[in-house]
Amino acid sequence: MQDQYLVSVDQAAKWGVSLLTKCNLNAEQAAIVVKGLISSNLRGVDTHGLVMIRHYARRFTTITTRPIEIVKETETTCLVDAGDNYGILASTIAMNKAIEKAERYGCGVSSVRNSNHFGAAAYYALMAAEKGMLGISTTNAGSRIPPWGGKEAFLGNNPIAIALPGDEYPVILDMALSVVAYQKIVTYAREGWPLPEGWAYDSAGEPTTNHQAALDGMLTPLGGYKGAGLSVMLDLICGAISQNGFADHVLSIDMYDKPRHVGHFFIAVNISNFLPLDVLKSLIAAYSRKFHVIPRKDGVDRLYLPGEIEYEKYKERSKNGFPLSRAAVEQLNEVSDEFGIARLVSVDPIGS
Ligand SMILES: NC(=O)c1ccc[n+]([C@@H]2O[C@H](COP(=O)([O-])OP(=O)(O)OC[C@H]3O[C@@H](n4cnc5c(N)ncnc54)[C@H](O)[C@@H]3O)[C@@H](O)[C@H]2O)c1
Incomplete structure (x- = not known):
């Protein structure tokens, strides 16, 4: 069993804010970014989660950013230019805009360019769902998957x-393609866990279970040509509608000295324009009751609706804090030392 270190939300938030206020953000902006990251750990x-902050700290002390700007707006749509700034900041603004529009006009759609x-x-x-709305969010990302049948x-x-x-x-449902x-794969490599078959290709397009070959190579698309096709559509939605750029124009997360050109797309739909929210919730409850009693295969203890596993984690972790592995702690300590702030974890692992 790997060493695990339990961190409280408060402790993590204070540490994250102290780091990001050294990386081009004021305390309020830093708190927004850190909240976004910690929410992943809680789920x-x-x-x-928090481990991604090292990329943000390094990027936003290397690259020049511009203020986030709303460049075009109608009653139901909004185009945001993130100015190469923090993606979580621009996306929070964009989804809040979509929600405001959905509250007034039934639906809101935001497109974001020049983001991270x-x-x-x-x-x-979830920001939309918490307001009683259907919420959809998507982003494009650096090229890591070949087109179906391709080897680059x-x-x-x-x-x-x-x-x-x-x-x-x-x-x-929140899923990569x-x-x-x-x-x-980064986590499996960091922790030294064996890589299952079917996750990755090497750089020649051949299947691999070698960590380094997978990190240097490509990812296997979900569901064959259908997953590859969905990736094309989401890239065009995020990258073309915003005039952001797409595919190999979107750079990898660790190229800190260049704009990444990431685009996002957000939709909020006000349920109460269709039916009372309580009625929708009771329909979903009825669906859930039927779903959970479907006969299970041998060895399967329980069936989960999308998001249910994460909700169970959220209930437990929002009460007790969340664990960080030794390798994650080492990465965060490295970034603490790099930016001259107190380390987040200087305690013994859980159960020691
Ligand atoms: N910002 C980026 O560029 C970027 C790129 C890729 C992925 N991501 C994020 O990475 C995260 C992880 O993505 P992933 O595809 O590895 O997620 P995943 O495979 O862990 O889960 C995908 C979905 O499947 C559901 N699920 C998981 N196990 C299940 C089970 N046994 N039964 C029923 N449902 C189940 C989950 O609730 C979730 O909605 C996501 O939050 C995604 O947004 C971000």
Whole structure:
């Protein structure tokens, strides 16, 4: 069992703000970005949680940014230029705009250009679901997947999240378009866990289970040509509608000295324009009751609706804090030392 360190939300938030206020943000902006990252840890999506802050700290002390700007707006739409700034900041503004528009006019759509990594797509779809709305969020990302049948990376592992307000918890699908997200391969490499077959190709397009070959190579698209096709559509939605740029124009997260040209797209739809929210919730509750009693295969203890696993984690972690692995702590300590702030974790691992 790997060493695990338990961190409280408060402790993590204070540390994150102290770091990002050294990286071109004021305390209020830093708190928004850090909240977005911690929300992933609370939902158990640690790959897109606090550990990503190291990329942000390094990027935003290397590159020049411009203020985030709303360049075009109508009653129901909004185009945001993120000015190469923090993706979580621009995306929070854009989804809030979509929600405001949906409150007034029934639906709101925001497109964002010149942005950066926005964390987990779930964060923004859930912002809408928390307001009783259907929320959809998506982003494009650096090329990591070959077109179906191709042997060179061209498609991004563009994630999409779709959320509806549920009875006890929101139903939310948040998924990348590869069999697994690149950060999951980074995590497996970092932790030294064996890489399952079917996750990655090497740089010649051949299947691999070697960590380094996978990191240097490409990701396997989810569902063959259908996943590859969905990646094309989401790239065009995020990259072409915003006139942001797409495919290999979107750079990798660790090229700190160049604009990444990431684009996002957000939709909020006000449920109460169609039916009372309570009625939708009771319909989802009825769906959930039927779903959960479907007979299970041998060895399967329980069936999960999309987002249910993350909700269970959220309930537990928002009460008790969240664990960081030793390798994650080492990465965060390295960034603390680099930027001259107190380390987040200087305690013994859980159970020691
Ligand atoms: N910002 C970026 O550029 C970027 C790029 C890629 C991925 N991501 C993020 O990476 C995160 C991880 O993506 P992923 O595709 O690895 O997620 P995942 O495979 O862990 O989960 C995908 C979805 O499947 C559901 N699920 C998981 N196990 C299930 C089960 N046993 N039964 C039923 N449903 C189940 C989850 O609730 C989730 O909605 C996401 O938050 C995504 O937004 C971000």
